Amino acid sequence: MALWRAALLSPVIVPQLVWVRLRASRLPEAAGPRAGVVGHGPPVRVLVLGDSTAAGVGVPTQDEALSGQLAAALGRDFTVSWQVVARSGAVVPDAQAMLARGEGPFDCALICLGLNDAKNGRLQPAFEADYAALLRMLAERFGARSIVCSGLPPARFFTLLPRPLRDVLGARAARFDRVIARLAEAQEGARFLPMDFTDDVSLMAEDGFHPGPQIYADWARHAAAVMRADLMRAR
Template sequence: MKRPFDLARVPGSLALLPLAPVLVVQGWRTVRRTPRLDPASGAEHGLVPAPGDGRGTGAAAGGPDPGAVFRLVVVGESTAVGVGAAEHARALPGFLAEALAARLGRAVAWSVTGQNGATARVTARLARGAAGEHGPADLVVATVGINDLIRRRSLRHWAADVADLVAVLRGGYGDAAVLVAGMPPVHRFPALPRPLRTVLGARARSMDRITREAARAGGAVHVPMDEAMARDRRLFAADGFHPSADGYRTWADDLARALDTDAAAGAATGAGAAKGAVR
């Protein structure tokens, strides 16, 4: 598993030079003290039945008429692959599928493609290769950014990477709506001491603004993460860096609210109809 903090990438601008020794020591201690958690296990695809259907969650086998199913794809880094949770069905993909099924009144088939430690560029490559395997989708959700932050990706290159990722998702999944999750509130991560937390948090906010602009320009929707989530320690996993199962559920509910329920329920009757259902 990738370390959640790369000591060699402590921010090093001239403005931060006086803090450099402190940041280096804090980075080193964070690496040593932060538990290494594995990605979620279990099936990487599943089906959440429509409310009242009676079928349980888990890997899809057969299932209802594909034309009646809302198809969700989650791509990205450690949060896409469920680091901090036991299995994918109880991490972001499964919980988001449950939230969408409840809001849309339809069955939701979900699948996930990602890599722990992936940057936006790596995620674009993974998504490009997986689009054919997933088939048509109604909604694609991308979670990226934390590894680009840690690796000190320049803001100019970050903007280009997000634009490329959105283009790959829009091109690979046809008429699917594309949601790009906002940067997490790094300035509140329990695993990070101050001033390291403050420095990385400020950088994350700058990246989030760029993400919003790049997503909008590419025809995707940026969904900011609710900072209030970070105030509840129970929503963090044991490493104080990734969401816990409860954190993934809370985040999934927030992402699901980015869909306009009335429009989605009325329009999403076939492949790609969710495009017009996003605010």
């Protein structure tokens, strides 16, 4: 949806935003360690970087979250040293700042970013420049050979949001999703992972906005398959 149309809808959207803020349940980030070692085989260092989905909002523990599921999937073939660098509400510049304070290097990285940038009204050119810089940072400073860039969910998964607010955010998310796909294609070692592995919105968490455990499991399985293929090619 064009920005001018969103502006025309603002008398409807603003009250809906207030309603959503009052109604939305605030689920915590997943409990448990944010780093560990699992599996058997050649050593691999894995980073999960991003927002509330990287932090595991929607499930009780990191074992059920993206990090734990990804580490378990890769641990069948590798000894995985995994780390989560994430915060609820993070946009791409936040992730850059968190990453700059962290420790590497990493062989593989899974990026879960972009929805907050779209939701918060960041301009697309700024988002594109920041995301491209983050990819370069992961490859050049942290040595990541396999970078999986998660796409953004389609509007039907925002079950918490009423229409037309859902349509406005869905349209912005779709544009940012295309930006992520284009940047991943341009960056060596990066792969775009579209969020199209399920159509079942009932698998969302109770807040109607975050993934539930089955979605995290599917997400991790697809990301692990990409990373595994990249690592095998590099051997």
